[in-house]
Amino acid sequence: GIQVEQSPPDLILQEGANSTLRCNFSDSVNNLQWFHQNPWGQLINLFYIPSGTKQNGRLSATTVATERYSLLYISSSQTTDSGVYFCAVELGTGGFKTIFGAGTRLFVKA
């Protein structure tokens, strides 16, 4: 089956630093989403980005579907950015089956 790999698995940043999170997937996909899971477990939608580039404040994302990867950029990180970031792909072979990556655990130090 399709493999979804996220890197790095863990990341520690000083407040104000920038970072790039990566999501690689091994097969064609219909859709790709980025989520932030807060300490209470709630998944917060960041981007719905099957292709192209989107920006929302300090966050931006780029998906290159032909090369099977997506990047999430966090600029001027804040302590509230801490948590786990997941990418999730919806398979390209019909239906809505969705596969999540294992996540990147981010800790931003004050």
Add this chain to the structure above:
Amino acid sequence: DGGITQSPKYLFRKEGQNVTLSCEQNLNHDAMYWYRQDPGQGLRLIYYSQIVNDFQKGDIAEGYSVSREKKESFPLTVTSAQKNPTAFYLCASSSRGNEQFFGPGTRLTVL
């Protein structure tokens, strides 16, 4: 308010018991999903449903059952056949082919 609700927030079960987790949405979404998350891990798909009265197994369906009798509701039953049911369960919904939105989750603990 529009959104996805899950209940209960915390659930304790004795071994050998079946329990049912509730998921309701008022977003008029066609598709609904159940995921399981173990500590420090990503989400794994249990079941998903594209329309009423239809659902498909995900990657870890053994020991679980679902029904989709109404568009708004997608309850998940954790049966006694599930060997290790202690986990965080998340429900999601989406319009067909669009982004998924998640409920707040149910934490199930087997005593």
